[in-house]
Amino acid sequence: MDPQSQPEVYDLVILGSGAGSKLLAWTFAGQGRRVAVVERKYVGGACPNIACLPSKNIVHSAQVAHYVRRSEDFGISIDSFRIKMPAVRDRKRKMVQGLVDTHLALYKESGAELIMASGKFVGPKTLEATLSDGTKRLLRGENVVIGTGTHAVVEDIPGLRSAQPLTHVEALELDVVPEHLIVLGAGHVGLEFAQAMRRFGSKVTLLDRNHCVLHSEDDDVIEGLGSLLKDEGVDLVLNAKIKSISGVSGQSVRVTLEQNGVAKSLEGTHILVAAGRVPNTKDIGLELTGVEVTERGYIKVNERLETTAPGIWAVGEVAGSPQFTHISEDDFRVVRDNILGGHRVTTGRQVPFCLFTDPELARVGMTEKEAKAKGIAYCLFKIPMTSMLRARSLMETRGFLKCLVARDSDHILGFVAFGVGAGEIMGCVQIAMLGGMPYTSLREAVLAHPTIPEGLISLFSSASS
Numbered sequence: 001m002d003p004q005s006q007p008e009v010y011d012l013v014i015l016g017s018g019a020g021s022k023l024l025a026w027t028f029a030g031q032g033r034r035v036a037v038v039e040r041k042y043v044g045g046a047c048p049n050i051a052c053l054p055s056k057n058i059v060h061s062a063q064v065a066h067y068v069r070r071s072e073d074f075g076i077s078i079d080s081f082r083i084k085m086p087a088v089r090d091r092k093r094k095m096v097q098g099l100v101d102t103h104l105a106l107y108k109e110s111g112a113e114l115i116m117a118s119g120k121f122v123g124p125k126t127l128e129a130t131l132s133d134g135t136k137r138l139l140r141g142e143n144v145v146i147g148t149g150t151h152a153v154v155e156d157i158p159g160l161r162s163a164q165p166l167t168h169v170e171a172l173e174l175d176v177v178p179e180h181l182i183v184l185g186a187g188h189v190g191l192e193f194a195q196a197m198r199r200f201g202s203k204v205t206l207l208d209r210n211h212c213v214l215h216s217e218d219d220d221v222i223e224g225l226g227s228l229l230k231d232e233g234v235d236l237v238l239n240a241k242i243k244s245i246s247g248v249s250g251q252s253v254r255v256t257l258e259q260n261g262v263a264k265s266l267e268g269t270h271i272l273v274a275a276g277r278v279p280n281t282k283d284i285g286l287e288l289t290g291v292e293v294t295e296r297g298y299i300k301v302n303e304r305l306e307t308t309a310p311g312i313w314a315v316g317e318v319a320g321s322p323q324f325t326h327i328s329e330d331d332f333r334v335v336r337d338n339i340l341g342g343h344r345v346t347t348g349r350q351v352p353f354c355l356f357t358d359p360e361l362a363r364v365g366m367t368e369k370e371a372k373a374k375g376i377a378y379c380l381f382k383i384p385m386t387s388m389l390r391a392r393s394l395m396e397t398r399g400f401l402k403c404l405v406a407r408d409s410d411h412i413l414g415f416v417a418f419g420v421g422a423g424e425i426m427g428c429v430q431i432a433m434l435g436g437m438p439y440t441s442l443r444e445a446v447l448a449h450p451t452i453p454e455g456l457i458s459l460f461s462s463a464s465s
């Protein structure tokens, strides 16, 4: 790039086209501002291409396989069936292509310019975008947003890199059912993939260094998820200190580990790393901008999502926000309002999540662990899913509903559902929390029978402890 060349000037330049970024682009361009988005690979970011939506697509195919296996329970005989992974993958690919097309139409409609290129800063508020043919463009924004996301961590465990492990990106492209899949990490990604692959017919071993899955959740949740996996035949190897890995994923791999002081080794055909994320902040020229990063490499932001450099903002995972699409989307609202001269902050917002195991696990607000640690007095309502009539009619009675209510005010502090329709029922409780409603409003509501939300009447009519 000729250092003398003049940058093209925009009102807003965005690096990375994920959830928060694209909403900013479409909103500001829709208002007639000049907006450019620089994206190196995925139109619309991770969620529609390699994360939430394709993984839920695959999880759903696996659920269909599970239903087929259970078909006798529903009075339907199926003599034999087979999993066709290329067709499973095609269904996912078609959905992804449809989503990409929708994104492209929204760029066109809004007038935001999508530049498919790899971007890096070459000065304050100035980016160099390198297109696939090597062409370079210099872009300067009055405001600049960084939304470069994260990627899967591949730790420095001896042999792990040379084993060419799958990440979620490659696992979503599999056209074979792995004979024996070893999953490293029993967090969100590991749990969803472990169950789905097991349902497609893989032998699955799920490893984690902690003594349980999702260790920050309450013990009943941990126990529920653990038994679900065990009942479906996933081997859980916890307290696992991985020492080394040999072989190549897709052929054969051997994992050497220590569990409770005992040396062990495991053999499988494939290995999937699902051990957390690393921010995409290396090699993007942040040092030329005054944008500082934290010790773990995430962009330092304040509660308004301003970085340490004036006029540069950050959204989504790279800004250290909780790692969910709906949070990246809320980051969009924060930056939008602040760019427009308002004052909106990230503090105090709800951070709900839904883990798409089957059944789902959904939670909003406080866990019992947190309430106890903070010394907050609460009453506990808890019912098994067998008390929910809809669950009985579906024959999906695993799990429970649980709600923490403030002892002094009847207000809901936290809600967790582990069971069929957990994500949907959580949404109902969350809306009540947003509206500041006491739990008694839900208990006294007229909710259609037999629906999943109707279970809230049973929950709040039960005796609290």
Ligand SMILES: Cc1cc2nc3c(=O)[nH]c(=O)nc-3n(C[C@H](O)[C@H](O)[C@H](O)COP(=O)(O)OP(=O)(O)OC[C@H]3O[C@@H](n4cnc5c(N)ncnc54)[C@H](O)[C@@H]3O)c2cc1C
Pocket (backbone or CB within 6 Å): 015, 016, 017, 018, 019, 020, 021, 038, 039, 040, 041, 042, 043, 044, 045, 046, 047, 050, 051, 052, 053, 055, 056, 117, 118, 119, 120, 147, 148, 149, 150, 168, 189, 280, 284, 315, 316, 317, 318, 322, 323, 324, 325, 326, 328, 356
């Ligand atoms: C397997 C999996 C399943 C998930 N499931 C869910 C779910 O069910 N629900 C949920 O809420 N969350 C889920 N998540 C998390 C969710 O995907 C992310 O939180 C969400 O995508 C937000 O990402 P983001 O906006 O921070 O950035 P991203 O969507 O990651 O976007 C960043 C973009 O920046 C681009 N980029 C990076 N560097 C450059 C550069 N130098 N030049 C140009 N472009 C660049 C990348 O190509 C990428 O497209 C899942 C994650 C994974 C891995």
Ligand SMILES: NC(=O)c1ccc[n+]([C@@H]2O[C@H](COP(=O)([O-])OP(=O)(O)OC[C@H]3O[C@@H](n4cnc5c(N)ncnc54)[C@H](O)[C@@H]3O)[C@@H](O)[C@H]2O)c1
Pocket (backbone or CB within 6 Å): 155, 184, 185, 186, 187, 188, 189, 190, 192, 207, 208, 209, 210, 214, 240, 241, 242, 274, 275, 276, 277, 322, 323, 324, 353, 354, 355, 356
């Ligand atoms: N349904 C959803 O909303 C959904 C689904 C998938 C991912 N996500 C998001 O993506 C984020 C990243 O997911 P993830 O599963 O990669 O990370 P995670 O932080 O959820 O889980 C990583 C797990 O790997 C384990 N681990 C890490 N290093 C290890 C090692 N060396 N040996 C053994 N175990 C090790 C950790 O103890 C942890 O349990 C999640 O935190 C979540 O926010 C959300």
